[in-house]
Amino acid sequence: MALEIQQFTSSDPDFWSRVDALATSDAAERPEVREAAESICRDVRTRGDAAVLEYTRRFDRREDVADIDALRLSPDAMRAAYESLDSAARSTLTQTHDRLVRFAEQQVATSWRITDELGCELGEQVTPLDRAGLYVPGGKASYPSSLLMNAVPARVAGVGELIMVAPTPDGAINPWVLAAAHLIGVDHAFCIGGAQAVAAMAYGTETIPAVDKIVGPGNAYVTAAKRYVFGTVGIDKLAGPSEILVICDGQTEVDWTVLDLFSQAEHDEDAQAVLVCPDADYLAAVRDRADQLASAQPREAIIRQSLAARGALVQVDDLSQAAAVANRLAPEHLELSVADPDALLSQIRHAGAVFMGRHTPEAFGDYCAGPNHVLPTGRGARFSSPLGVHDFQKRTSLIKAGPEAAAALAPLAGHFADVEGLTAHAQSARLRGGA
Amino acid sequence: MALEIQQFTSSDPDFWSRVDALATSDAAERPEVREAAESICRDVRTRGDAAVLEYTRRFDRREDVADIDALRLSPDAMRAAYESLDSAARSTLTQTHDRLVRFAEQQVATSWRITDELGCELGEQVTPLDRAGLYVPGGKASYPSSLLMNAVPARVAGVGELIMVAPTPDGAINPWVLAAAHLIGVDHAFCIGGAQAVAAMAYGTETIPAVDKIVGPGNAYVTAAKRYVFGTVGIDKLAGPSEILVICDGQTEVDWTVLDLFSQAEHDEDAQAVLVCPDADYLAAVRDRADQLASAQPREAIIRQSLAARGALVQVDDLSQAAAVANRLAPEHLELSVADPDALLSQIRHAGAVFMGRHTPEAFGDYCAGPNHVLPTGRGARFSSPLGVHDFQKRTSLIKAGPEAAAALAPLAGHFADVEGLTAHAQSARLRGGA
Numbered sequence: 001m002a003l004e005i006q007q008f009t010s011s012d013p014d015f016w017s018r019v020d021a022l023a024t025s026d027a028a029e030r031p032e033v034r035e036a037a038e039s040i041c042r043d044v045r046t047r048g049d050a051a052v053l054e055y056t057r058r059f060d061r062r063e064d065v066a067d068i069d070a071l072r073l074s075p076d077a078m079r080a081a082y083e084s085l086d087s088a089a090r091s092t093l094t095q096t097h098d099r100l101v102r103f104a105e106q107q108v109a110t111s112w113r114i115t116d117e118l119g120c121e122l123g124e125q126v127t128p129l130d131r132a133g134l135y136v137p138g139g140k141a142s143y144p145s146s147l148l149m150n151a152v153p154a155r156v157a158g159v160g161e162l163i164m165v166a167p168t169p170d171g172a173i174n175p176w177v178l179a180a181a182h183l184i185g186v187d188h189a190f191c192i193g194g195a196q197a198v199a200a201m202a203y204g205t206e207t208i209p210a211v212d213k214i215v216g217p218g219n220a221y222v223t224a225a226k227r228y229v230f231g232t233v234g235i236d237k238l239a240g241p242s243e244i245l246v247i248c249d250g251q252t253e254v255d256w257t258v259l260d261l262f263s264q265a266e267h268d269e270d271a272q273a274v275l276v277c278p279d280a281d282y283l284a285a286v287r288d289r290a291d292q293l294a295s296a297q298p299r300e301a302i303i304r305q306s307l308a309a310r311g312a313l314v315q316v317d318d319l320s321q322a323a324a325v326a327n328r329l330a331p332e333h334l335e336l337s338v339a340d341p342d343a344l345l346s347q348i349r350h351a352g353a354v355f356m357g358r359h360t361p362e363a364f365g366d367y368c369a370g371p372n373h374v375l376p377t378g379r380g381a382r383f384s385s386p387l388g389v390h391d392f393q394k395r396t397s398l399i400k401a402g403p404e405a406a407a408a409l410a411p412l413a414g415h416f417a418d419v420e421g422l423t424a425h426a427q428s429a430r431l432r433g434g435a
Numbered sequence: 436m437a438l439e440i441q442q443f444t445s446s447d448p449d450f451w452s453r454v455d456a457l458a459t460s461d462a463a464e465r466p467e468v469r470e471a472a473e474s475i476c477r478d479v480r481t482r483g484d485a486a487v488l489e490y491t492r493r494f495d496r497r498e499d500v501a502d503i504d505a506l507r508l509s510p511d512a513m514r515a516a517y518e519s520l521d522s523a524a525r526s527t528l529t530q531t532h533d534r535l536v537r538f539a540e541q542q543v544a545t546s547w548r549i550t551d552e553l554g555c556e557l558g559e560q561v562t563p564l565d566r567a568g569l570y571v572p573g574g575k576a577s578y579p580s581s582l583l584m585n586a587v588p589a590r591v592a593g594v595g596e597l598i599m600v601a602p603t604p605d606g607a608i609n610p611w612v613l614a615a616a617h618l619i620g621v622d623h624a625f626c627i628g629g630a631q632a633v634a635a636m637a638y639g640t641e642t643i644p645a646v647d648k649i650v651g652p653g654n655a656y657v658t659a660a661k662r663y664v665f666g667t668v669g670i671d672k673l674a675g676p677s678e679i680l681v682i683c684d685g686q687t688e689v690d691w692t693v694l695d696l697f698s699q700a701e702h703d704e705d706a707q708a709v710l711v712c713p714d715a716d717y718l719a720a721v722r723d724r725a726d727q728l729a730s731a732q733p734r735e736a737i738i739r740q741s742l743a744a745r746g747a748l749v750q751v752d753d754l755s756q757a758a759a760v761a762n763r764l765a766p767e768h769l770e771l772s773v774a775d776p777d778a779l780l781s782q783i784r785h786a787g788a789v790f791m792g793r794h795t796p797e798a799f800g801d802y803c804a805g806p807n808h809v810l811p812t813g814r815g816a817r818f819s820s821p822l823g824v825h826d827f828q829k830r831t832s833l834i835k836a837g838p839e840a841a842a843a844l845a846p847l848a849g850h851f852a853d854v855e856g857l858t859a860h861a862q863s864a865r866l867r868g869g870a
Contacts, residue, residue: 092850103557106547114541121791122538122805127784129818143855176854212817227662231673234818238666256866262859298858341835348831349562356556356835363864364834364844367851370557371832382647383564383669385830395820396783397806399799400776400791409799415527416802419611420578423733424697429798431691 003291004308007283009315019325022274022312023379030220037195037224044199049206055196060138060169062191068207073164073178073189081178093176096368097148097183103370104156107389113398120405123398128158131209132392133201133233134186135216136177138167138193144176145366149373150216150236150387151184157392162186163201163211167193193218195225202229215387217374236387240378241270241310244362245331245351247322249338250279252358258290260335260361265306266299272310274331276322283313323347330381333362350381406432438726439743442718444750454763457709457747458814465655472630472659479634484641490631495573495604497626503642508599508613508624516613528611531803532583532618538805539591542824548833555840558833563593566644567827568636568668569621570651571612573602573628579611580801584808585651585671585822586619592827597621598636598646602628628653630660637664650822652809671822675813676705676745679797680766680786682757684773685714687793693725695770695796700741701734707745709764711757718748758782765816768797785816841867 008018044051049068056062056071065071085093113123132154136147147164154162164181166173168191181189190208192200198218204210213234214226226235244264248257261273277283290307294300316322323344326334330350338344341356348354352375353365366373374387401409410433417425443453479486484503491497491506500506520528548558567589571582582599589597599616601608603626616624625643627635633653639645648669649661661670679699683692696708712718725742729735751757758779761769765785773779776791783789787810788800801808809822836844845868852861 088850089854092847092854095847096851099551102551106549107559112541116534116537116805120804124542124806125780125783125789130784145851145855227665230662230665231675231813231815234815240666253866256863259859259863259866263857263863266857266859303859345560345833348560349565350829351831353832353834354560356833357837359838359841359867360834360836361863361867363848363852363860364836364841364867365832366860367848367864368844369555369834369836369848370551371559371834375832376829378666380666380669381829381831383829386832388830390825394785394811394816394818395823396786396816397788397800397810397821398780398791399788399795399804399806401795401799401804402792403794406794406799409803412527412530412803413798413801415523416531416580417798419524419527420580421733422698422701424694424701424738425798425801428691428694428698428796429802431688431694432794432796432799 003287003294004304005287005311005313007287007313007315010317010321019314019328022272023329033220034224037221038228040195041199041225041228044196044205045203052192052196052200052205052208055194056192059194060167062168062171064171071191073181073191078178078182078186078189081175082182084175085179093144093179093183096145097152099368099370100148100152101156104153104389107153108156109390109393118405118408119402120409121398121400124395125398126393126395128160129212129392129394130159131161131163131211132159133211133214134162134164135197135214135218135222136164136166137218139169142166142174142177144174144180145373146217147177147180147184151186153372153387153389154392155184157389159392161188161209163209164189165192165197165201167191167197195221198222198225198229202233213392215374215391236374236391237376237380237384241272242267243272243331243377244333244335245274245276245326245329246335246337247319247326247344248275248277248282249319250277250282251339252337254282254285254289255293256358256361257286257337258293261290261307261311262293262297262303263361263363264333265303265311266297269302269305269309271306273307274312274314276314276316276325278316278318278322280315283315287313319344320347326351330379332375332377332381333365335360335362352376352381352386401432407434438722438729439739440722440746440748442722442748442750445752445756454749454760457707458764468655469659472656473663475630476634476660476663479631479640480638487627487631487635487640487643490629491627494629495602497603497606499606506626508616508626513613513617513621513624516610517617519610520614528579528614528618531580532587534803534805535583535587536591539588539824542588543591544825544828553840553843554837555844556833556835559830560833561828561830563595564647564827564829565594566596566598566646567594568646568649569597569599570632570649570653570657571599571601572653574604577601577609577612579609579615580808581652582612582615583619586621588807588822588824589827590619592824594827596623596644598644599624600627600632600636602626602632630656633657633660633664637668648827650809650826671809671826672811672815672819676707677702678707678766678812679768679770680709680711680761680764681770681772682754682761682779683710683712683717684754685712685717686774687772689717689720689724690728691793691796692721692772693728696725696742696746697728697732697738698796698798699768700738700746701732704737704740704744706741708742709747709749711749711751711760713751713753713757715750718750722748754779755782761786765814767810767812767816768800770795770797787811787816787821836867842869
């Protein structure tokens with residue numbers, strides 16, 4: 001069968017509308033999903049463990065589970081999973097872990113303090129969160145790499161306790177997830193998922209500790225629950241379908257580009273793979289070759305559906321216009337598959353992660369390069385950042401005025417407070433001014 | 436009349452429950468507020484300017500306004516407001532502005548890149564947002580200081596365009612807000628507010644530009660609208676009632692402590708002022724003196740209502756226990772009104788801003804000290820930070836592997852992808868490994 005994927009070019013009169021149409025800008029959940037998720041959150045908040053148990057038995061088909069304690073994952077189980085890996089597997093896990101740690105260590109913010117010309121000390125104290133909750137999806141999307149990506153920055157930030165939740169539909173759990181949890185040193189782990197797990201970590205139950213922030217991807221119910229509890233706890237971001245935009249100058253091996261597009265498209269039917277290139281012949285070659293190679297892919301059906309529904313081959317005038325397309329879409333993953341990626345990078349304003357040069361496929365970033373694979377989707381790179389140590393640290397402003405600095409600041413604060421009609425503010429300030 | 440405020444002590448058996456009860460942990464909006472706000476958001480998204488105009492005419496009693504252009508604030512009006520200030524006023528505004536700028540400049544993050552032992556380049560590119568929306572409340576809470584606090588970090592971050600919205604109920608606007616807008620150099624300003632203004636900036640209308648992030652406090656409708664549009668745009672935080680917690684060793688002038696508590700309580704009936712002290716006599720003295728001084732306050736009624744509803748005098752064993760109370764409540768504002776504030780600071784894990792020593796009242800931080808006065812409320816300091824330059828910058832991860840680094844990373848990524856059953860990922864990685 002022929003490859004189904006839309007193609008358009010900068011000479012089309014509706015070029016920019018078609019570019020914009022590629023974005024999934026609607027962040028709001030479907031109303032029925034949201035109502036269900038919020039109802040579960042309220043119920044878990046009220047009834048605690050009993051509600052969590054009921055939802056887990058029902059949604060994860062865990063009628064075998066008699067009480068909440070049976071849903072706790074023991075440290076022994078996690079250690080056993082780690083120790084049962086062969087040495088090659090253990091090496092892949094630890095090498096990846098260590099590369100993530102070294103990258104994250106570059107992101108650690110430190111406290112600072114300065115003394116200004118009035119003698120007033122000003123600064124910020126940086127501290128880690130007490131407790132973070134890690135959501136690991138269950139079923140086919142239960143990825144050990146996601147656990148590492150979420151947990152490593154928390155550990156490097158110095159978070160006191162890590163709570164992991166992972167649904168186990170029909171009782172199944174990925175042994176690599178358990179092994180990764182052991183490597184990370186997760187403090188508490190529970191076989192629960194969905195909105196009920198998010199609510200349990202946000203509000204706490206008799207058994208499950210309340211956390212300060214919840215991170216990790218999940219399905220639409222998880223995302224709706226995260227939006228609902230946001231404010232009671234911090235959340236990382238509202239994860240949408242994954243995306244790649246490949247800018248290619250037409251000189252990269254065709255197979256490399258095709259497989260890079262597939263590596264996004266194979267995630268699920270909603271994933272998006274877009275190729276932007278000034279070379280019409282190259283686009284045609286990619287199209288043909290993609291059709292051949294797709295037939296050999298185990299996930300062929302998903303790849304074809306994803307490319308048909310959301311993929312695109314976009315012909316541009318030149319690489320500068322390709323950069324403009326990227327900035328418009330602010331893609332989660334951006335490959336600069338060109339001869340001089342640094343030159344092109346200088347034109348990129350919005351992207352989650354940039355993969356520079358023909359030898360840097362997105363797959364490196366998904367696993368072992370070092371930077372986080374939890375990235376803003378759905379144009380979120382316009383205003384947000386990859387998950388990192390900064391998500392698990394917070395700042396406290398510091399102000400320390402002695403009598404002299406206070407005497408200088410008092411009239412300024414007093415005057416401003418007068419203007420705003422806040423008398424007690426003004427008096428409080430002026431009392432320190434000796435007035 | 437006697438001062439009405441709850442008082443309790445560490446010897447009470449329910450001490451920690453009473454501490455916890457001081458927190459306003461419920462971040463969810465009332466359902467009817469949320470439904471109204473979301474309905475307005477959807478309407479503005481669909482009908483654009485026409486909807487914004489209708490809601491503004493109705494909610495702000497602006498039947499005088501015929502079209503959306505009449506709601507645009509001209510640069511001339513802002514300049515005229517600035518120029519009409521007397522020199523003392525202008526000096527207060529510019530001195531405050533300059534102090535905020537200097538503090539914010541300390542927060543600027545910069546791009547970085549390292550080369551690892553494989554020869555792989557890794558780093559982060561830091562870029563500003565293209566466009567930020569500043570929400571300035573109207574009516575009695577229309578504070579020029581809030582505009583400065585929200586706008587300065589955006590400017591220092593290098594945000595391309597600043598859009599300001601401020602409702603003008605009955606057509607009234609604070610001239611200092613206009614003057615501050617001129618000083619900041621706001622690019623577009625509109626006399627609109629409420630959920631309709633949030634939606635207009637999130638989705639854009641024919642007249643009002645779509646922004647990438649919306650910051651600034653507002654009422655419950657504004658907060659609900661911000662939660663709704665979160666994801667389509669970034670938001671700063673969901674602002675709750677303002678709070679102060681004063682830890683005092685009992686040696687600070689009683690009037691100073693009383694006025695510091697009042698400076699919080701005078702904001703509104705929901706504001707919270709808590710004094711934590713190991714000295715029973717001092718607490719009694721504060722209580723008596725507060726009753727006397729309240730009677731002389733223009734905002735006496737609000738102060739008394741706030742202290743009665745949400746205030747507290749808390750007697751603790753010692754300053755370490757006071758720090759434990761503070762960490763439990765994670766207050767927005769924390770005064771360490773003690774002889775050695777640095778020693779006590781080392782025990783503080785969670786607070787929005789810390790005011791160190793007897794000569795540093797919160798009022799300095801509300802205006803001119805330098806740090807931002809937009810701070811996490813409702814225990815949000817457990818996981819979030821004061822508004823700052825980092826809210827207007829975002830990071831893009833960078834990965835650049837040449838042929839040699841790619842050859843080293845390819846088997847690692849390939850193995851991990853095999854484990855996760857993602858064949859195209861594995862092939863995409865291995866193609867770069869020469870395999």
